[in-house]
Amino acid sequence: MSTQQIDATMVPYQVLNEEGRLVGPLPDMGASAGDTSMYFYRTMSLARAFSNKIIALQRQGRATTFGSLVGQEATAIGLAAPLQAQDWLATSYREIGSHIIKGVPLTTLIYSFRGFTPTYPQGVNCLPIQIVIGTQMLHAVGLAMGAKLSGEPAVAVGVCGDGATSEGDFSEALNFAGVYKAPVVLVVQNNGWAISVPRKRQSAATTLAVRGVGFGLPSRLVDGNDIFAVYAVMREAVERARAGDGPTLVEALTYRIGAHTTADDPTRYRDEQEVEAWRAKDPLARLRRYLLAEGLLTEESDRELQASVEEEVNEAASEALAMPPNAPDSFFAWASENPSPRLQAQHTEMLRALRQSQDERE
Template sequence: MESWPIYRVMGDESSAPNTVPDALALKIYQDMVLLRTFDEKALNLQRQGRVGTFPPSLGQEATEIASAHALSKKDWMAPSYRDHGALYVHGVPFENVILFAMGRAGSLAGDVRALPSSIPISTHLPHAVGLAMAARMQGEEAIAIAYFGDGGTSEGDFHEALNFAGVFKAPVIFLCQNNGWAISIPVSRQTASATLAQKAEAYGIWGVRVDGNDALAVYQVVKEARERALAGQGPTLIEALTYRLGPHTTADDPTRYRDAEEVVSWRGDRDPIVRLGTYLHQKGILLPADLEKVRETAQAWVNQAVEAAEAMPPVKPVEMFEHVYAAMPPRLVQQLQEFEGGGR
């Protein structure tokens, strides 16, 4: 549907002007490199049996990192399993992310205003709406943002969340990362709609399509959606067009369902890190000589986070009984006792 143009900053002459300050653009670039370095490390650790199943962000760094930079620390983040980069920018150290993947003691978000990463698809969207409503009722200068995928738009929770948010003008952003695939299901089999952004129209809310591999465009669109939400103009559905370059998780083999040419077409010039790097070079903000330094710093940081995480004790199996109810119901108490006694 041609009435849904793709918002771009780093494109041809029809692109929107850049409003991101140089220092912030550089920070976004550094964080994108950090996320990719973290991803590579996590994949290696998984292959060595040192972390569990891991969903990489490879290819989606611009959407995750730039969107989170457009938020305030007072905003609530409701991430999906893949959004480690967004959590990191919001204040969750990579160390905590690895702890989570390793099944070790420690909490994911601590005092950061973020929900635990949602493994069930889209169940966190109504939660984000609730957080947004609560923030408004308490008079806070805060919004909520939910991260989910193209596949997430087919869930009932997506409808309920957007419908409710539209009626009550909740200050919430629905950030859909359209990465082309929901495991082995392509977007063309996910919906008969020409775009995902146009679904906003049915809910009476604002909808935008943005080039999700254009970090500057993502930043600008999220910032504007946030300002609209705070001004009482209601929620926004953002469709960020990106691509999952890697497997869905370390348990997936994408060569079984998609062509190598498709993947190759998203590498090189379309790679979000290459695109922002080229832009920063052209503006003289990042010199080719600085590149190696950015990578080395990222590597050192990631290694440090892994060391710190591996120094933490493993979670005791009995802890699975905790953190579910404030007061444990009798049935669970009984199961706990059976478990501690060797179980049956």
Template sequence: MTRKSKKDKEALPKPESGETQAAFDAAAAAYAEAEAQGDMLQIIAPDGTIVRPDLLPAPEQRLELYRQMRRARHFDERGWVLYRQGRLGVFPPFGGMEASQVGTAAALTKNDWLFPTYRDTGAALTLGLPIARTLAYWRTSPHGWQMPADLKVLPFYIPIATQYPQAVGAALAEKRKGTQNVAMAFIGDGGSSEGDFHEALNFAGALNAPCIFILQNNGWAISVPTRTQTRATNLSKRAEGYGIAGVRVDGNDVLATWHVTSQAVARARRGEGPTLIETVTYRVKAHTVADDPSRYRTEADNAGWAEKDPVNRLRAHLLAEGILTEDGEAALLAEVAQEFEDALKEADSYPDPTPAEILEHVFAEPTPQLLRQQAELLAEVQG
């Protein structure tokens, strides 16, 4: 992600109000149509009522998914504050998309691979990426560049769609080793217009790779609405062209998202190949904390999606079922907040990086070129 100058931003043409409203209407209509036609799996409705009681997971699982969504949302909200305080770099918020990220990543184990985009902080946290290390990453600190040795999480991808073919490679490596481990890769609706997306699906289908492709259709690729990128209205059907399974799910329903992903992971472990999962959601926040979404949409455009909020949806269900109480939630929120503050203190304690560290954590064994560059950089700093 490159930051445009103020002059460049001012030169950007602002879409007509009719265009932004049409883009919002198209996204809202696609969601409503999917609900009506039943081609988008939903277990609980936006108001928290049960749609598919036969698919409800155990109460303990529902409560754990809620806890993980609360952890993700707290990170997202605090991330905005830290950025404004100058304590975090440019950060891509994901508030409103917690169900799409938590529900998918929660279906994995630490033996599986996760290939996240820059917006998938919630997925990485769910799988076990430490908060302190995540904060260090978004501070562009080397302390956040190296992933934990016991976790197969790749650093957040900034290039668009390159993670998809690489995830297929990791999945095939696990298959060749005879494990039942899978690889999961995320992409946005905009990324699905890239060539790497199609090459990866064809690659995975042809070689029956144990790979789970998550396509988060959040309605926008920066300032470009989905309807401008493609005339397709159901992106999960792209799986048919490559002979692999495809499923569409309400991306704001964490129970439905977890259900379809768990099924896809189980199929992959049995050797039944890859799955493309389209999670239908909406990017209610800015592209990044440095973005000004008012240049291409209005706040009114988000109103309908606030009613579909994934955290509030599951909360309403849990309270109605007696799985969660007001006191229990208060304790959970206090625990989540304390966990974050402890991690923030740890991140603040990391020493400032040295210039030469920018060349570390690139290869397991440094190449001669890297060693030479590192020596040159050290000589320049010391000189």
């Protein structure tokens, strides 16, 4: 590894600084950089409105436990924006914004947070969120290896948190990706905490990005609250993978402003001062300042945009709340095309238990 390659894992890449001023070149965002910047801003706003809505529904007893997305919108949107339709996405629960970008309807997402098995549309190539910490990194590498074997020009992106990097699955994913030169980008959303465990307890390595070097992977550290930087680094990594040049590890430095989930009280383990310092680096406020200065947004058009985003989320929520619950055993349909005898036995047992509890209620 050259000194330059090590530097890329130590110094976070930044394009838009905390005051919303450009400190690096804007990435190539297609025909209109202005339109794309506004698209990023709207989708980031949508992800925040989505998070606030589900937390409100949870408080009313109408949604399940939910992990706040607030503060991490630039990473979630920036990591998915360079993907094409045939590319695969395998994420955890903190990347709902990435699923929105990939084309999963809001209604489907909200339905899943009512506790029902969602039906992701065929062709969006996005796996449902993974709660078992770290496993989706192996799924992403597997999808990438499959695409390579079948000669499809598809890239896979796997995303996990800082805590997940201590799971064996994370190291195995990096190892397989490197050895098989899989067309995959592995992203770590380092938001400082794994519930109450701080980042420094996950690894003695100076950064998580530098861990990729030991697996022979080009690795990048990026300011995860800077949408342009995340997009630039991801675009380069995705295109490298598509060109047959292999995997990349990306660590995005961000922060979870809210609670881990609706079942968590972060005041018990972290300092309010730390939260305040990160609030000043808010990814949405930063982009907003830039857009206002560029004349792409005004106070009035922003108010309209925020109102339209809220309306979109509210409409999707009304629709999702009116949908009938799917059968409790519906997830068996997704487990395997040819269920094993053991899986069939589990299905039969579940149907029996459901009938029994139904009889007991009557």
